[in-house]
Amino acid sequence: DIQMTQSPSTLSASVGDRVTITCRASQSISSWLAWYQQKPGKAPKLLIYKASSLESGVPSRFSGSGSGTEFTLTISSLQPDDFATYYCQQYKTYLWTFGQGTKVEIK
Amino acid sequence: EVQLVGSGGGLIQPGGSLRLSCAASGFTFTSYAMSWVRQAPGKGLEWVSTISDSGGSTYYADSVKGRFTISRDNSKNTVYLQMNSLRAEDTAIYYCANKSPLEFLQHWGQGTLVTVSS
Numbered sequence: 001d002i003q004m005t006q007s008p009s010t011l012s013a014s015v016g017d018r019v020t021i022t023c024r025a026s027q028s029i030s031s032w033l034a035w036y037q038q039k040p041g042k043a044p045k046l047l048i049y050k051a052s053s054l055e056s057g058v059p060s061r062f063s064g065s066g067s068g069t070e071f072t073l074t075i076s077s078l079q080p081d082d083f084a085t086y087y088c089q090q091y092k093t094y095l096w097t098f099g100q101g102t103k104v105e106i107k
Numbered sequence: 108e109v110q111l112v113g114s115g116g117g118l119i120q121p122g123g124s125l126r127l128s129c130a131a132s133g134f135t136f137t138s139y140a141m142s143w144v145r146q147a148p149g150k151g152l153e154w155v156s157t158i159s160d161s162g163g164s165t166y167y168a169d170s171v172k173g174r175f176t177i178s179r180d181n182s183k184n185t186v187y188l189q190m191n192s193l194r195a196e197d198t199a200i201y202y203c204a205n206k207s208p209l210e211f212l213q214h215w216g217q218g219t220l221v222t223v224s225s
Binding site: 100 | 152153202210212216218
């Protein structure tokens with residue numbers, strides 16, 4: 001199985017901050033990586049696919065980069081609506097696997 | 108607007124069976140593979156199963172293989188998850204999602220809660 005490791009597990013930040021979350025794969029997944037946002041009591045929402053492609057309707061302050069085994073999700077200027085938990089997911093091969101999540105909290 | 112409405116969850120005793128349903132609308136159901144992903148209380152996301160657009164191919168996580176069966180009825184735009192031999196560790200919210208032709212999970216349903224407890 002391909003293991004996905006996110007860091008940090010929790011991140012405290014203020015509105016307007018630039019935020020970066022890292023996701024590492026245990027083996028190369030090329031660019032077969034997605035990022036999801038989840039708010040409490042809600043279903044996950046797709047933000048980024050193929051490592052760096054922005055899903056339609058997602059604000060441009062979200063961006064993704066990386067390939068192979070190391071990936072990042074960046075929020076250029078954190079907004080109140082962005083406080084949530086973020087997950088990466090590899091879809092190179094079944095079994096699909098998710099990172100453990102990064103909770104972005106208000107500082 | 109894409110809608111995925113899950114149902115069928117509830118409280119079930121260990122060893123019991125349950126069938127989840129997910130009714131889809133707002134997209135061409137027969138062109139999309141469908142998946143189930145679960146989330147145990149306070150935990151992260153775990154992929155459970157995927158079925159191809161035709162239903163001819165199915166994939167399962169090791170944790171559910173041999174106990175869960177995914178199926179679909181394209182005439183009803185509905186995907187199912189038959190869960191047998193349920194264990195306490197199967198307790199979770201179960202989300203259905205459609206898989207984009209580009210392979211990622213694009214739209215997610217609201218989830219249905221399954222609680223396995225005596």
